[in-house]
Each structure stands twice: as structure tokens, then as C-alpha cells.
Amino acid sequence: MAGREGGDGVGEADGPTRRLSDLDEDELLAQVVPRFAAASGPTPLMLLGPGDDAAVLAAPGGSVVATTDTMVRGRDWRDDWSGPGDVGAKVVAQNLADVAAMGARPTGILVTLVADPGTEVAWVLAFTDAVARACADAGVAVLGGDLSSAGPGTLTVSVTALGDLEGRDPVRRSGARPGDVVAVAGTLGLSDAGWRLLREGRPEADPEAVAVHRRPRPPLTLGPAAAVAGATAMLDVSDGLLRDGGRIGRAGGVVLDLDPAPLAGDVARLAPALGEQDARRAVVEGGEEHSLLATFPTDTTLPEGFRTIGRVRPAGVDGPGVTVAGVHAHGGGWDHFRP
Incomplete structure (x- = not known):
């Protein structure tokens, strides 16, 4: 189809298409979390990463900037225009830009996915890889996030981004x-x-x-x-x-x-x-x-x-x-x- 993004999409599978309904939450996280860790690795400010109830991030400047932004399929992107890699890269970019606009250095993000159980696992993993790469390029840690199910056709992604003012006042x-x-x-x-x-x-x-x-x-x-x-x-x-x-x-x-x-x-x-x-x-x-x-x-x-x-x-x-x-x-x- 004209306009479809060529890379980081969901390709043709050799066998039956796996969907989120084929996995439980722990099985999905076992595939997602290592992808974040492999791409970005530990960062100096991430004192404790995914795995516990919450992550721990250092704030050397004493002030933390926080922002969040959400993308909804059909409203913020169309599948025939953008693949999961595009969605992952964009949701990170728009959140980190908000942090930078306050004069802060982005330090970490939390990612939420709300999806129809019929969503292909391959879409989720391609989205995960793109988020991980975007964070690695920016020197930002993926601290964790949340998963939830939704009604037929629903796919929503959200990022909360954090930043360090490094001792400066915010630019308002x-x-x-x-x-x-x-x-x-x-x-x-x-x-x-x-x-x-x-x-x-x-x-x-x-x-x-x-x-x-x-x-x-x-x-x-x-x-x-x-x-x-x-x-x-x-x-x-x-x-x-x-x-x-x-x-x-x-x-x-x-x-x-x-x-x-x-x-x-x-x-x-x-x-x-x-x-x-x-x-x-x-x-x-x-x-x-x-x-x-x-x-x-x-x-x-x-x-x-x-x-x-x-x-x-x-x-x-x-x-x-x-x-x-x-x-x-x-x-x-x-x-x-x-x-």
C-alpha cells in the first residue's frame, strides 16, 4: 500500500500469527523487558530498573521534570501510514521534546501499552525495539511501564518522561x-x-x-x-x-x-x-x-x-x-x- 513505512513493521510470519491472547502477561514481559535492557543498557542515573514494583532514578540536580503523552490508533496514527517502529519512535520523541523544552536533560521514561488481545505479538515487539533504540540514542533509561487489555481494535501507547534540570530553574x-x-x-x-x-x-x-x-x-x-x-x-x-x-x-x-x-x-x-x-x-x-x-x-x-x-x-x-x-x-x- 502506498505510504506504508518499510522498516520496523510487522512482516509475514512463517507460521501461525501469534497474538497477545496467546500469551499471559509474564510471558509477554519476558520478551519485552530484555529488549529494553539490551538496547539502552544501564545508565548512570538508573539506580534500579524494571523488575520491582517501581524503578529508582537519581536526580542529581534536585529537581525532576515530568511529562506524559499518549498516542491512540486511528487518532494519532494510521496503520496504513505508520508501522510499530514509527509509533515507538514518535511517542518517545514527543515526550523527550517536552522535557527538553523545560530546559532539562531527559533521563528516563515509563511506557504503557493498552491493547486489544488480538494485537499481533510481532507489532508489540517491533514497537518495543523502536522505543528502546530511541531511548538508547538519547541516552535515556527505560524504567518500566504497564500493560493492559482493551476492547476490539483498541491500541493505545503512552510514555511518561522524566528529566533533570541539573540545578537550573525551569524555562517556562x-x-x-x-x-x-x-x-x-x-x-x-x-x-x-x-x-x-x-x-x-x-x-x-x-x-x-x-x-x-x-x-x-x-x-x-x-x-x-x-x-x-x-x-x-x-x-x-x-x-x-x-x-x-x-x-x-x-x-x-x-x-x-x-x-x-x-x-x-x-x-x-x-x-x-x-x-x-x-x-x-x-x-x-x-x-x-x-x-x-x-x-x-x-x-x-x-x-x-x-x-x-x-x-x-x-x-x-x-x-x-x-x-x-x-x-x-x-x-x-x-x-x-x-x-
Whole structure:
């Protein structure tokens, strides 16, 4: 089928397909837990890993950042677009990006799987392998998790991610001040472009965009770097540049005024596959990119990997939020409860 991810999927079995209903919980865990351990191994902060009622993780900085995010089949992914490897990589990426956006270093995750007993065991193991690899690449420990069954067709995965502030204060959404520069680290619009191309049945028009939609690439190390550099506000672009920029603006009672000029390259990158208008919408409205959007004092030397895309202004008659070239902008982006 056009658009189906080629690797880390569920291949054809030589014998009868094994399903979760063919195993008990202990038998499944006996296959899952060693995969996590083999990929990531022990990390310096994991004092006690899976096997007891809870894991133990050191917090050298004295403060722990915690976040959680969930993906539901049919709502957050489609099986004909994304294989289990994609789902595993994405659910880790989006959670670790939230930790990095607070200025923290990700240290560990907990994984939950809620599945129809008819789910293939091979899907679960491919998902497990992808989670393990993503954590190993980020230097993050898999601390444990939970399993539960659900009704026919249900498949939900959830990750809780933890991070260490390393003695720093968290970078919140509410700290932007007039005169600050607005900067972004990472790509803009690629994930949304990939989603559009999959929906249109044209994934071959931009394979990189499709790959980023399936497996986002958040710049995790730049979250702590931004904090060290003095970032005044930060979040990850999960729901679109306008929607997330508006959140920073409203939290701080200011306006994030975006400059179209630095975004022109992002639009030009996507225009051959999408056309100019949809490329522009993808850049300013597209979600699931998980790049980092931050504000910095005007005299700050931005960490390498960040680029300036605007300026923080005082709120005007339209109130706090986001503008593009001085024009108030709103809407677009992802909303879980709207079609």
C-alpha cells in the first residue's frame, strides 16, 4: 500500500500469527523487558530498573521534570501510514521534546501499552525495539511501564518522561518580555507536509517530509543549551508555530511578532511538493514537528542551532498572542478535540 513505512513493521510470519491472547502477561514481559535492557543498557542515573514494583532514578540536580503523552490508533496514527517502529519512535520523541523544552536533560521514561488481545505479538515487539533504540540514542533509561487489555481494535501507547534540570530553574512559557528575540531550533512544516502527502497518496513527492512526520527529530540537546544561554520562555512546536507561539504570548502577556523573511526558506523547501500556499500553511500552522520555540534577551548569543524568526512586542489592542509582520494571527494547528 502506498505510504506504508518499510522498516520496523510487522512482516509475514512463517507460521501461525501469534497474538497477545496467546500469551499471559509474564510471558509477554519476558520478551519485552530484555529488549529494553539490551538496547539502552544501564545508565548512570538508573539506580534500579524494571523488575520491582517501581524503578529508582537519581536526580542529581534536585529537581525532576515530568511529562506524559499518549498516542491512540486511528487518532494519532494510521496503520496504513505508520508501522510499530514509527509509533515507538514518535511517542518517545514527543515526550523527550517536552522535557527538553523545560530546559532539562531527559533521563528516563515509563511506557504503557493498552491493547486489544488480538494485537499481533510481532507489532508489540517491533514497537518495543523502536522505543528502546530511541531511548538508547538519547541516552535515556527505560524504567518500566504497564500493560493492559482493551476492547476490539483498541491500541493505545503512552510514555511518561522524566528529566533533570541539573540545578537550573525551569524555562517556562510565561517569561517572554518585550524586546526579546523569538528563535526556533529545528525544522518547520516538514511533519505537516508529510501528513498532507500521506493523506493525498503522494509520499514519494517528499520522502524526507514523510519520514519526519513518522519519526520527528527534536533537537533535544538544544533545550538545556537554551536554558544555559538565558532563554526567557520555551516550548516545543507540537501543535503549530502560530498556536504554540500564541501560548507563549498569552502566558507572558505579550505578542510574539513573527517575521516572514526568515521563514521564507522553510516555505521554499516545501513548495515543490505542496505548492506555495499549502507550504506556507504547513510552516506556520503545522504540528508534530517538536522543534523548540524560545525567546531570549536581545543581547544573547543564541546557541548554535537556533535562528531568529521574530521579536517580542508589548500586547496591543488585540491583546497578547502572536502576529505575523504585525498582523494578528490565530487558528490552525492541531487540536485533539476538533476534526
